[in-house]
Amino acid sequence: MFGLHYKLERKAVGLVLAVIVAASIGGLVEIAPLFTIDETVEEAPDMRLYTPLELAGRNIYIREGCYACHSQMIRTLQDEVERYGPFSLAVESRYDHPMLWGSKRTGPDLARIGDKYSDQWQVAHLIDPRAVVPESKMPAYAWLARTPLETENFGAHLDALRIVGVPYTDEMIASASSDALGQATPDGPRAAGVAQRYGDATQIRLFDGDAATVTEMDALVAYLQILGRLTDAATASTAANVE
Amino acid sequence: MDIGHEQLVAFAKSFGLFYLIALSVGVLVYVFWPTNKKRFEKAAKTILSDEDRPWQ
Amino acid sequence: MVSQLTLGERQGALCILLLLAACGLLMLGAGQNDPLGVHGGIVMLFGVLLIFVVISGYFAPEPGTDAAGRYYDDPSKVGIVLAMLWAVAGFFIGDWVAWLLVYPEMTFDAAWSSFGRLRPVHTTSVIFGFGGNALIATSFHVLQRTTRARLPDQLSPWFVLLGYNLFCLLAVSGYLIGITQSKEYAEPEWYADIWLVVVWVVYFLIYMRTLARRKEPHIYVANWYYMAFILVVAILHIVNNLAIPVSFAGAKSYSLFAGVQDAMTQWWYGHNAVAFFLTAGFLGMMYYYLPKRADRPIFSYRLSIISFWGITFMYMWAGSHHLHYTALPQWVQTLGMTFSVMLLVPSWASAGNALMTLNGAWHKVRDDATLRFMMMAAIFYGISTFEGSFMAIRPVNSLSHYTDWTIGHVHAGAMGWVALITFGSFYAVVPWLWKREAMYSARLVEVHFWFALAGTLVYVFAMWNSGITQGLMWRTYSEGGTLTYSFIDSLVAMHPYYFARAVGGLLFLIGALVGGYNIWMTIRTAEGVKPEVLADLPAPAAARQASTGR
Numbered sequence: 001m002f003g004l005h006y007k008l009e010r011k012a013v014g015l016v017l018a019v020i021v022a023a024s025i026g027g028l029v030e031i032a033p034l035f036t037i038d039e040t041v042e043e044a045p046d047m048r049l050y051t052p053l054e055l056a057g058r059n060i061y062i063r064e065g066c067y068a069c070h071s072q073m074i075r076t077l078q079d080e081v082e083r084y085g086p087f088s089l090a091v092e093s094r095y096d097h098p099m100l101w102g103s104k105r106t107g108p109d110l111a112r113i114g115d116k117y118s119d120q121w122q123v124a125h126l127i128d129p130r131a132v133v134p135e136s137k138m139p140a141y142a143w144l145a146r147t148p149l150e151t152e153n154f155g156a157h158l159d160a161l162r163i164v165g166v167p168y169t170d171e172m173i174a175s176a177s178s179d180a181l182g183q184a185t186p187d188g189p190r191a192a193g194v195a196q197r198y199g200d201a202t203q204i205r206l207f208d209g210d211a212a213t214v215t216e217m218d219a220l221v222a223y224l225q226i227l228g229r230l231t232d233a234a235t236a237s238t239a240a241n242v243e
Numbered sequence: 244m245d246i247g248h249e250q251l252v253a254f255a256k257s258f259g260l261f262y263l264i265a266l267s268v269g270v271l272v273y274v275f276w277p278t279n280k281k282r283f284e285k286a287a288k289t290i291l292s293d294e295d296r297p298w299q
Numbered sequence: 300m301v302s303q304l305t306l307g308e309r310q311g312a313l314c315i316l317l318l319l320a321a322c323g324l325l326m327l328g329a330g331q332n333d334p335l336g337v338h339g340g341i342v343m344l345f346g347v348l349l350i351f352v353v354i355s356g357y358f359a360p361e362p363g364t365d366a367a368g369r370y371y372d373d374p375s376k377v378g379i380v381l382a383m384l385w386a387v388a389g390f391f392i393g394d395w396v397a398w399l400l401v402y403p404e405m406t407f408d409a410a411w412s413s414f415g416r417l418r419p420v421h422t423t424s425v426i427f428g429f430g431g432n433a434l435i436a437t438s439f440h441v442l443q444r445t446t447r448a449r450l451p452d453q454l455s456p457w458f459v460l461l462g463y464n465l466f467c468l469l470a471v472s473g474y475l476i477g478i479t480q481s482k483e484y485a486e487p488e489w490y491a492d493i494w495l496v497v498v499w500v501v502y503f504l505i506y507m508r509t510l511a512r513r514k515e516p517h518i519y520v521a522n523w524y525y526m527a528f529i530l531v532v533a534i535l536h537i538v539n540n541l542a543i544p545v546s547f548a549g550a551k552s553y554s555l556f557a558g559v560q561d562a563m564t565q566w567w568y569g570h571n572a573v574a575f576f577l578t579a580g581f582l583g584m585m586y587y588y589l590p591k592r593a594d595r596p597i598f599s600y601r602l603s604i605i606s607f608w609g610i611t612f613m614y615m616w617a618g619s620h621h622l623h624y625t626a627l628p629q630w631v632q633t634l635g636m637t638f639s640v641m642l643l644v645p646s647w648a649s650a651g652n653a654l655m656t657l658n659g660a661w662h663k664v665r666d667d668a669t670l671r672f673m674m675m676a677a678i679f680y681g682i683s684t685f686e687g688s689f690m691a692i693r694p695v696n697s698l699s700h701y702t703d704w705t706i707g708h709v710h711a712g713a714m715g716w717v718a719l720i721t722f723g724s725f726y727a728v729v730p731w732l733w734k735r736e737a738m739y740s741a742r743l744v745e746v747h748f749w750f751a752l753a754g755t756l757v758y759v760f761a762m763w764n765s766g767i768t769q770g771l772m773w774r775t776y777s778e779g780g781t782l783t784y785s786f787i788d789s790l791v792a793m794h795p796y797y798f799a800r801a802v803g804g805l806l807f808l809i810g811a812l813v814g815g816y817n818i819w820m821t822i823r824t825a826e827g828v829k830p831e832v833l834a835d836l837p838a839p840a841a842a843r844q845a846s847t848g849r
Contacts, residue, residue, distance in 0.1 A: 012507060012510040012511065012518065012526075013507075015518065015523065015526065016507070016526065016530060019523075019526060019527050019530050019531070019611055020530055020531075020534070022266060022608060022611045022612045023527070023530070023531045023534070023575075023611050023612070023614075023615050024534065024615070025259065025262055025612070025615065026259075026612070026613070026614070026615030026616035026617075026638070027534075027538075027567050027571075027615050027618075029255040029256075029258065029259045029616070029634075030255070030563065030567065030616065030618070030619055030631050030634060030635070031560070031563055031564060031567060032251065032255065033248060033251040033252045033255050033628075033631075034559060034560045034563055034628075034631070035560060036247065036248040036251055059551070062479060062480075062481040063477040063478075063479060064410075064413060064415045064416065064477075065413070065414070065415025065416055065418060065419060065474075065479065065481070066415055067415075067481055068414065068415050068418045068419075069414065069415070071701055073625050073626070075623070075624035075625055075697070075700075076624050077624055077697055077774075079773060079774040079776075079782060080773075082781075082782055083773070083782060083786070087626075088625065088626050089626055090558060090559040090626035090627075091558075092558075092626075093557065093558035093559065093561075093562075093626070094557055094558045094559075095557060095558070096557050096558050096561070097553040097554045097555075097556070097557045097561070098480065098481055098482055098553075098554035098556070098557070098561045098565070099557065099558050099559075099561040099562045099565070100481065101562050101622075101625065102701075103483065103621065103700075103701070103705070104701055104702075104705065104706070105701040105702070106400070106790075107786075107790075108786045109701075129403075130403070130404075133787060135787050135790055135791050136403070136787075136790075137400050137403045137790060137797075138403065139399070139403060139406045139412075139413035139414055139415070140403075140404075140406060140408065141413070142408060143408060143409070143410055152332075153546075156545045156546050157545050157551070157553075159545075160543045160544070160545045160552070160553045161553050163543050164543055164553055164554070164555050164556075164557070165557065166557075252628075252630065256630065256634075259616075259634070263612070266608065266612055270604070270605055270608040270609075271605070273604070274601045274604050274605055275601070282517055283600040283601055283604075284596075284600065285517070286517045286519055286520070286600055287590070287596035287597050287600040288596045289515065289517075289519075290444070290445055290519060290587065290590060290591060290596075291590065291591065291594060291595075291596060296368050296369055296370065297367070297368065297369070297370060297443070297447050297448050297449045297514065298447040298448070298514035298515075
């Protein structure tokens with residue numbers, strides 16, 4: 001026993017190995033079992049995927065650091081369920097690479113913001129938050145409405161997501177750029193394919209009210225309007241389990 | 244390997260406890276081993292001696 | 300600085316820098332239509348600039364053979380200056396975003412200026428820019444003194460220091476132009492992450508090579524902490540940043556993990572970045588500079604070893620307390636909570652060890668602001684680790700989570716512990732490194748101390764108040780059984796606290812500016828130099844008397 005310790009301390013390599021072993025146990029024990037969690041997690045056969053436009057909106061949400069002030073995780077607490085809606089389930093973020101649960105609510109939780117407000121409200125609020133909510137502390141994002149959405153080569157994004165486990169089909173990947181534009185131009189020729197590939201429930205409309213160009217505002221609002229609406233699993237599981 | 248979630252969780256929970264106890268005992272034995280006392284005292288003091296250059 | 304490198308090392312440096320500049324050019328070309336191109340330009344400029352530096356000193360005479368008889372401190376000196384620059388920049392941005400929450404209109408209708416983009420600039424500048432440079436600089440100093448051996452060569456320490464700063468530069472510039480992974484404290488994208496791994500491996504090898512050549516058989520405990528910092532940060536960084544790039548010609552990547560696995564991995568990382576970057580590394584600093592400055596051996600060397608293994612083992616379990624009441628399985632939450640509470644034992648053992656070391660030398664603490672910085676750091680370490688364990692308890696967390704209380708807790712640790720121990724260590728080591736008798740002005744150290752302490756207290760109290768108020772308002776029910784306050788009611792209630800917080804941050808920033816000026820003047824002032832003193836350290840007693848003017 002003692003000899004071992006003696007060597008451990010004498011040899012720098014021993015110390016290194018001991019540190020690695022001691023430090024990695026906790027992570028292994030807590031993280032490893034999560035990779036078999038699919039066996040126990042809720043089923044959500046109706047779960048649909050982010051469309052290219054929504055994904056682009058999600059990437060804007062990430063780029064602007066929205067997660068620094070808005071969580072997307074309703075905890076199993078009575079007041080949260082009453083304020084924000086049914087608590088979040090693991091299955092709801094199964095396609096979220098990365099997850100955006102957040103850690104701080106300088107602004108309210110957004111896990112179920114989808115369809116709570118109209119597109120017009122969202123656009124007006126993003127352009128000038130204080131015009132809609134005078135006490136708001138949110139930065140103004142007026143320039144999103146002036147910035148055309150970059151959709152070139154969008155298939156590569158879906159392809160990368162397929163590699164990490166999101167079941168996009170070849171057809172979805174091939175028509176990703178076209179679908180991104182189509183979802184925000186309901187009267188255009190590209191719109192029909194979007195519903196066909198992503199389901200009839202897909203919201204296809206002029207999100208920012210401007211038919212001339214598809215902007216980053218379109219994408220962000222499309223994303224906000226789908227939050228919490230990818231599956232009905234949470235509503236179905238009811239608020240009975242609230243602590 | 245065909246290990247289900249339940250087994251993995253059970254193993255994780257029990258193994259962690261045993262590991263914690265073993266590590267604590269190991270560290271305490273090492274720290275309080277009588278012959279180590281002198282070396283620890285020397286180590287604590289030796290950084291205070293002014294050394295302006297590496298030992299050759 | 301180049302004159303201290305051997306000819307072979309100068310050639311090696313040129314090769315590395317040419318390679319770096321070529322990589323930058325490649326990124327610039329491949330990422331023409333992508334933010335990646337901007338980073339290519341930065342990498343290339345960085346490489347070219349340093350090529351000029353090396354060439355300008357290329358033909359200087361080589362260092363003599365007597366160099367082996369001296370410690371190699373140039374990288375530590377530059378690291379300290381860089382750390383102070385990052386500190387001022389990071390505190391400034393931090394205070395700027397604090398004012399943004401008071402006056403949200405100050406964004407000039409521009410993309411880069413919003414809270415969401417600037418906040419990671421603040422956290423990265425402070426944690427990685429200021430904290431990281433301080434750790435690298437002091438670790439090289441402590442490593443050499445405690446092993447009584449010189450660094451293995453003159454090139455690799457520069458590679459680590461400058462390479463690390465390139466990483467920090469890529470990180471903060473990336474957020475401003477919209478490059479981020481969104482993982483808190485791990486925001487930089489895949490290419491910057493890969494670069495950091497390379498830098499980190501070299502850092503680790505410097506440590507191992509120096510230890511292998513050590514003349515002092517026992518490895519002093521401060522080095523254990525520094526080693527745990529290097530090793531575990533490497534593990535955390537690699538695992539949490541696993542991602543698939545969309546294309547090698549673009550910055551964007553998608554995390555390998557999703558949903559609940561990603562959340563657990565992220566907070567396993569996030570919490571242990573606090574543990575091994577902001578705690579273990581700085582404990583290493585404390586275990587060397589505090590005894591040294593107080594001129595007393597550490598109170599209990601045994602206790603320092605026990606707390607080392609306690610911290611190394613238990614911290615890794617605690618990350619899941621960031622995910623209480625979420626979709627994470629409850630047994631993982633409970634495990635995280637249990638270990639978080641147990642963590643209090645090794646944490647308080649460390650804090651107590653530091654304070655007991657000073658017991659019997661309180662007159663030194665009274666007279667010497669440098670030592671007082673370190674003592675106050677140990678006290679804040681004790682406070683914030685207690686607070687951390689407390690907040691990890693599920694019912695407490697149900698109130699505190701998502702509120703400003705978390706922000707207050709983090710800043711009690713970051714300002715009170717990390718920054719104060721760093722400033723204390725800097726004020727101790729700067730005169731030693733630059734062969735001065737004392738700091739330029741003992742009075743300015745005193746001024747910095749009070750600014751830093753006042754700033755921390757104002758900040759932390761403001762956030763405690765706002766956090767608890769917020770948490771309570773969110774869960775208050777009226778007699779009719781409905782929620783009393785809307786979200787916006789709670790936001791309105793925060794306004795005075797946000798103002799106070801910004802003022803606290805401003806005080807802390809002013810303190811750092813005073814500190815930076817003092818350190819700069821110490822370096823600039825030639826009068827303190829005693830050419831006949833080759834000794835690396837002036838006698839501690841003499842230094843103390845000089846600094847207090849007694």
